[in-house]
Amino acid sequence: MTQSRNKPSAPHPIGRLFAQTVRLAQHSWQGKTRLQRSGLLLFAAAFLLWLSIPFAELGLSLNPYQPVTDQVRALIASQPDFENRLKRLDDFKASILPPAAVQSAAAILSRHNQENAALTLPTQTSPAPNAEQDSPSQSLIATARAILALQKTLETPSSAQHLAVGFGFLQKDDVLLNLQAIEQIYRQTPALLSQLYEIRRSNLALLRQINALSGEIWISGTAVFSSTPTEDENHPNPLPGEWRELSRTGQSLEIQLANTTYLLNQVLHEIEPVYRQDQVWGFSLWLKAAAWIRRSQSAIFTLSAGLIAAALLLFFWKPLSINLNPRRLASRLTNGARRTAQGETGQLFSAQSNWLVKGLTRRPAAKPLRMSRRGSIQRPRLLIPVSGNSRIEKPLPGDGIVRIGNDPAFPVKIPLSGSEYIELWIRKARKGYYLEIMFSDIPVLLNQQPVLSSRALNDGDSIQIHDTTLLFKER
Missing domain, CATH: 2.60.200.20 (Tumour Suppressor Smad4)
Known part of the structure; x- marks a missing residue:
C-alpha cells in the first residue's frame, strides 16, 4: 500500500506528445547544416508575412470606424458642394464687406472720437442736441462699430481648406486614408466651429443695427414723402451709400454659415463617441497597421515568394557539376545566340511589325456601340x-x-x-x-x-x- 501511494503519476498524453515533439525538433535542428538552418528561418519569416494578411482582413472587418465613415459620407452626399464651400470659405469671407463700407465706418468712428475729445476741453462748449438729432448719430456709431467688429472676425484665418482635404480623403475607399481623415476632422472641426459662431454673432449684431437704422430711415422717408418740398432738407438720409447692401450681404452670410455649422455639428456628433473610445482602448493603432498591410498586399506576397525561393535554395543546396557551372552555361548560350542570329534576321520584320499581320493591315479597335434611349421622360x-x-x-x-x-x-x-x-x-x-x-x-x-x-x-x-x-x- 505504501509503495503504491509513493508511485509517481503518469504524465498527461498531450504533455508527453509535446515533449516528444520538442525533442524531435531539437534533434532535427542540430542535424541540419548552417545553410539549411538559414533556409528554415527564411521559410518561417515568409510564413509569418503571409499569415499577417488574413489577420489584417479580420481586424478590418471589426473596424468600429466604418459605421461612422458611412454616416459622414451620407451627410456629405446630401450637400454635394460642401467640400467646395469649405475650400472657398476664406475667399467668401474676404468678399463679404466691401472696402468702401469699412473705410466709411472707420471714418465715422474717427470723427466721433475727435468730437468727444473736443467736448472734453474746458474752453469749448456746445449746445445739447435734442433726442431726434442724437438718435441717428448714435445708431450710425453703433453700426460702424459692428462693421469693424465683423471685419476683425472675418480677417482671422481658418482651417477650412485643410478640413476640406480631410473630407476629400473620407470619400476614398482606402481605410488608412479614412482613419487619418477622421482624426483630422475631429481635431480641426471644433476650432472652425468656434470661429464660425463668432462670425455669426458679429454678423447678427450688425444686422440688428442696420435693421434698426433702416427703420429710422424709413420713418424719415415717410415724413419726407408726406411733407412739402421745402422741408426735404430737414430730413437727410443718415445711412451712407456704402452700407445699403450690407443687409442683403449679411443675410447671405448667415444662411451659408448656418448650413455649414449645422453639418459640421452633425459630423462631430457622429465621430466623437467612437473617437473617445479609441482614446481609451487604442484600437486605431492596429487598424492603421492592418490598413497598411492591406495596401501592401502585393509587396508582401512578392517578398514572401522571394523568401520561400531563397529558403528552398538554401535548404536543398548542393555543389553543381561541371556541365552546370554558371560560366560554362553562359558561354554555351552566347555561342548559340551567335549561330541563330543570322537565320532569324529575315523574320524580324514580319514577327515584330506593328503594321502587317499575315499581309493584312491592323485596324484600330472599334468603339463600343451606345444604346439610344427612346421615349420621352417627364422631368421632376x-x-x-x-x-x-x-x-x-x-x-x-x-x-x-x-x-x-x-x-x-x-x-x-x-x-x-x-x-x-x-x-x-x-x-x-x-x-x-x-x-x-x-x-x-x-x-x-x-x-x-x-x-x-x-x-x-x-x-x-x-x-x-x-x-x-x-x-x-x-x-
Whole structure:
C-alpha cells in the first residue's frame, strides 16, 4: 500500500506528445547544416508575412470606424458642394464687406472720437442736441462699430481648406486614408466651429443695427414723402451709400454659415463617441497597421515568394557539376545566340511589325456601340397652388437650385402677411432631390412632419409653408 501511494503519476498524453515533439525538433535542428538552418528561418519569416494578411482582413472587418465613415459620407452626399464651400470659405469671407463700407465706418468712428475729445476741453462748449438729432448719430456709431467688429472676425484665418482635404480623403475607399481623415476632422472641426459662431454673432449684431437704422430711415422717408418740398432738407438720409447692401450681404452670410455649422455639428456628433473610445482602448493603432498591410498586399506576397525561393535554395543546396557551372552555361548560350542570329534576321520584320499581320493591315479597335434611349421622360416638377384648386407646374432643373421664399426675386414666391423671412432650396444631388432649410422664421412641414435641415424628396411629398402647400412629383 505504501509503495503504491509513493508511485509517481503518469504524465498527461498531450504533455508527453509535446515533449516528444520538442525533442524531435531539437534533434532535427542540430542535424541540419548552417545553410539549411538559414533556409528554415527564411521559410518561417515568409510564413509569418503571409499569415499577417488574413489577420489584417479580420481586424478590418471589426473596424468600429466604418459605421461612422458611412454616416459622414451620407451627410456629405446630401450637400454635394460642401467640400467646395469649405475650400472657398476664406475667399467668401474676404468678399463679404466691401472696402468702401469699412473705410466709411472707420471714418465715422474717427470723427466721433475727435468730437468727444473736443467736448472734453474746458474752453469749448456746445449746445445739447435734442433726442431726434442724437438718435441717428448714435445708431450710425453703433453700426460702424459692428462693421469693424465683423471685419476683425472675418480677417482671422481658418482651417477650412485643410478640413476640406480631410473630407476629400473620407470619400476614398482606402481605410488608412479614412482613419487619418477622421482624426483630422475631429481635431480641426471644433476650432472652425468656434470661429464660425463668432462670425455669426458679429454678423447678427450688425444686422440688428442696420435693421434698426433702416427703420429710422424709413420713418424719415415717410415724413419726407408726406411733407412739402421745402422741408426735404430737414430730413437727410443718415445711412451712407456704402452700407445699403450690407443687409442683403449679411443675410447671405448667415444662411451659408448656418448650413455649414449645422453639418459640421452633425459630423462631430457622429465621430466623437467612437473617437473617445479609441482614446481609451487604442484600437486605431492596429487598424492603421492592418490598413497598411492591406495596401501592401502585393509587396508582401512578392517578398514572401522571394523568401520561400531563397529558403528552398538554401535548404536543398548542393555543389553543381561541371556541365552546370554558371560560366560554362553562359558561354554555351552566347555561342548559340551567335549561330541563330543570322537565320532569324529575315523574320524580324514580319514577327515584330506593328503594321502587317499575315499581309493584312491592323485596324484600330472599334468603339463600343451606345444604346439610344427612346421615349420621352417627364422631368421632376413642383405643383404650386394658384387659386382655388388649380395648380401650375414648375419643372425642376437637372442640375442647380430652385429657391422658394417670400423674396420677389425667387422663382417660387410664398406670400407671407408679416415681416417673417423664409428661404428654402430644392437641390439636385446624386441620389435625387433634397429640400434644404436655409433660413426660416416659421415652421416648414414635409408630409406633416417638421423639417430642420435637409431632407430627401420622394414622389408625392407635400411641403407646407404657412398657408401654402407645394407638391413634389417625379412621375
